[in-house]
Amino acid sequence: ETGVTQTPRHLVMGMTNKKSLKCEQHLGHNAMYWYKQSAKKPLELMFVYSLEERVENNSVPSRFSPECPNSSHLFLHLHTLQPEDSALYLCASSRNRDRSYEQYFGPGTRLTVT
Amino acid sequence: AQSVAQPEDQVNVAEGNPLTVKCTYSVSGNPYLFWYVQYPNRGLQFLLKYITGDNLVKGSYGFEAEFNKSQTSFHLKKPSALVSDSALYFCAVRPDSGGYNKLIFGAGTRLAVHP
Numbered sequence: 001e002t003g004v005t006q007t008p009r010h011l012v013m014g015m016t017n018k019k020s021l022k023c024e025q026h027l028g029h030n031a032m033y034w035y036k037q038s039a040k041k042p043l044e045l046m047f048v049y050s051l052e053e054r055v056e057n058n059s060v061p062s063r064f065s066p067e068c069p070n071s072s073h074l075f076l077h078l079h080t081l082q083p084e085d086s087a088l089y090l091c092a093s094s095r096n097r098d099r100s101y102e103q104y105f106g107p108g109t110r111l112t113v114t
Numbered sequence: 115a116q117s118v119a120q121p122e123d124q125v126n127v128a129e130g131n132p133l134t135v136k137c138t139y140s141v142s143g144n145p146y147l148f149w150y151v152q153y154p155n156r157g158l159q160f161l162l163k164y165i166t167g168d169n170l171v172k173g174s175y176g177f178e179a180e181f182n183k184s185q186t187s188f189h190l191k192k193p194s195a196l197v198s199d200s201a202l203y204f205c206a207v208r209p210d211s212g213g214y215n216k217l218i219f220g221a222g223t224r225l226a227v228h229p
Contacts (some may be wrong), residue, residue, distance in 0.1 A: 002159065043158075043204070043219040044166075056216065090157055103149060103217065105157035 003027040004106035008089050012112045018105065021076040021109045023091030032074040034066060034102060037088040049074060050096070081113045092111055116141040120206050121218035127195045127227050134221045135190040137205030146208040147188040148217065149179055153201045161203075165204045166189060175199070 004025045013019050034046040048056035048070040063085075065077040068091065074091055087111050092103040119138045127133045129219045139145055146165050150158040162173025179190045188205060202224050206217040 002157065004157070006157075040221070042221045043217075045216060048216065093160075102160040102163055104160065105150075107155070107157045 006106035029093035
C-alpha cells in the first residue's frame, strides 16, 4: 500500500452517464495529480493541484472536471465521455510542489466507456 | 522537446542473471530522474531517484540505477533477477524548469524474468 486509495477500482459507464472518481491520500501531502494511462502510450498528466489550487490543466477536454476540496481528497467528475476515454486513471500525491519529491500513486480506476 | 525514451518494449532475462532496463532523456538543465514499477492491476510504485551527488543510486528491492550525464542516460540495473521482478518499468524525468513537480514518463518497458 502506498497510502493513496482510489475508488471505484473498476467503472463501466455509458456515454451519457455522469460519474465521479475519488482519490484520497493518507500521507500528509499537499500536491495531488490525475494521470491517464492508455495501452502502449506514456502516462499523460491531466491535472495538478497544489495546496488545493489547480496549477495545471494539460489540455484536457471539458468532459473531465477535477475537484480538490482539501489536500487529502481529489475527485475527477466525468460526463458525456467517449469510448477513447477508456483507460486506467491514476491518482498520485507528493509532499509538495518541489521537484525533488517522488510521487506516490494509487492503484487506479479502470474505466470502460461503452 | 523534452522527452524520455525507453528503447525496449520488453526485456527478457533468466532468473539469477543481471538485468538492465534502459532509459535516455532529453531535457534542458539538470534533470531529476526517477524509476517506477507497475505490477498488474496496481498503480506505480517508486523505486529510486537521482537528484544530485553520486551517479549510482540504490533503491528498493535491490535495484540500482546509474546516471550518465554525457550519455543522458539513467539505466536501471539489478545484479540478480527474480521471477517476482517481472513487471512494467517506467523511467521519468522532472525537468529543471517549471514551478511544480511535473514528471515526464517514458512509454514503459516490460520485464519478463523466466525461471
